[in-house]
Amino acid sequence: MVDPIAMPNVAGSDSPVVTVAPGWAFAAVTVLGALVVVAAVLDGALSARSSGGPGGAPGGAARPFGEAARLMRQRRRTTVQADSLLWRIGGAGLLVTAALMVAVVPLGRWTIFDLDVGVMWFNAMDVMVWALVWLTGWGANSAHSLVGGYRFLAHGLGYELPLMFALVAPAIAAESLNVGRVAAAQDGLWFVVWMPVAFLVYLLGVAAFSVGGPFAPALGSDVAGGVRAELSGVDRLVFETGRYALLAAGAAFAVPMFLGGGAGPLLPDWAWVLVKTVTVLSLLVWLRRRLPAFRPDTFMEVGWLVLLPAVLVQDLLVAVVAVWRS
């Protein structure tokens, strides 16, 4: 080989964000962990409120911690002829995927991985969730968890394309797939203002790839917990943490894509990113409790006949505006 191989190319010298040293990845994972705790505590508090009443609130906001302690002490359940390798990969992979998602999200000016196709990277990671959830369902060798795994794929076929085209809209407007540039392109007018449809579909997609709220039939109580039916102990803890982490990563990615990145008065830009992320995260946690499940067999048609055309029209409008502006 004549030329030395270069490291994967980053966005170049005129990028609006600064790539920090790889060691800062630990800080990013810590922030992600903190967001997971915020989401879990909020979820616990909301669920305690709805089942509330005197004496009826088990734990409330402290519930996630109690649950984590309980799971850490629980013995691991085994099933006959389980495919442990695939099962563990599936269960632990969600957390890894969420960490890889936030790698391309700039915190104000700093980013860990300033990939020039960061939007596609995020998209590739959310497709990973398909494989991981299915593997978790498959590995246990149990009918219920396998049904759960297939339910997730059925949902995936419905939500993934609308989600992809929802992410296309900000990229067209910014004329870049680099997350930092998309954030910088929203100078003055946030994309959420003139791409509301794309934003809503994106939020729906985030709920979907974190297997929560209306997209929870894969974990339904009718199939004994679905994908996680046989997960126990630390495996289950990692799986649940992974789901919250995906939700948090989705919320964090919405900030540079639709909410102007670090733009905002008074506070420094990194603080604005965190404030906006926590706001979107809380909104998602709250909203997904308000809705019953979308049954996979009926949601498919909604995804293809309602959401997809709606997002495509949104993309068309954005493209027309982008051409007209240039």
Next chain:
Amino acid sequence: MLADIAFWGLGLVAVLSGAAVFYVDSMARATYALALSFVAVGLQVLFLQQNYVGVVTILMMVMEMAVMAVYMVMFMGMNPALMPMSMVHSNRTAAAAAVLTFLVLAAGVLLVDWPTRRGSPPPDVTVALGEALMGPKMLVMAVISPVMVATIVAGVVLAAHRTRYDRFGDDLRRPTPDDPQPGGVGR
């Protein structure tokens, strides 16, 4: 240096997990060994500065393997990890074909007089690759895409044993279709 090690390491992962497809004895493992192989190739492509192509490879292949898992269980039977099954057949022919292909390709690598680089790579190699591949053939591609979609739709229509007369009645006047599995938007 680090990049070299990573590149060759990924190459090794791609080849080994590709070989694992035939070595493992379960459908799920074979499918996802192939997915891993593709992911490693996709990451390698990132090192060739083709970021878009690399990331799209990862995206498409993982999705494809997930969908393949659906068909796998639909048509191949065999419950999760239950029945160990061999992933190979026609061993002798396959081995001969593989060795022959390897020899031909290796001979090609050694015998072809590879051109030396003229000039330097353009700043955006993805654009250059796209234009080299598609530039003069854009019209063909633009014509082929709708033809392909039409073929798929026609294939499904011909394969479906229920027609619109089954769904909407003989005079097509039924307001809501009579489907064994109703869809979500009530059409």
Next chain:
Amino acid sequence: MDMAPGGLPLAEGGGDRDGLEMDVLEVRLGPVLPHWPAGLVLHCSLQGDLVTQARAEVFGAGDQGGDEADARARGLDNLVSVLALAGWDDAAAQARRIRDAALETGGGPSDPGVGRLRRRVRRSWALRWSLRGLRPLTEEEVRHHGLPVDVVGDTYDRLLRMVDRAAGGERRHDVRPAVWTDHLAQLVVGLDLAAARLVLASLDVHGLRAGQAEHEVSHG
């Protein structure tokens, strides 16, 4: 095929509703399952998650008697089941709270929370969209299966009537007739697992009788 790795028999093939051959998996549902009529055992043949055959049994379902307050709590329990199976944990928790309160007060005047829950359920478009058209039953079918008359309509209609019954709690409750298990099995064939669970829960079963109704006598 009598291969049984790990002591588990393999699934065998069978024709599915689209005329393809697909694996058939034997799965037993019940007798103890959350949001499930107590004591009901359903031996299902599944293709994917589609119930293609079902056979029902009852385990130790004696007299499910109790007084009026128990009947009311059982109705609320079934309401909790439908909401939980529809994936709406928030509303299910709300219904569970009302049920606990109803057991404590012992069939006294109903909780104002019932009215809130009723409005919430009626207002949810997503719930309506999700349950509309799910296993509609005509009056004739209801008579044929020996079911209570108020299960006519689709699953959404049945849910609304359950909520209404819960809301009108002061009125004396008619004791709901026991349901014949064989008819339950017939009702879920052709549905997927999720839909089958929803439909069973929406029938508001208070008691089970093994076997099937004799059509001359049963006019539920």
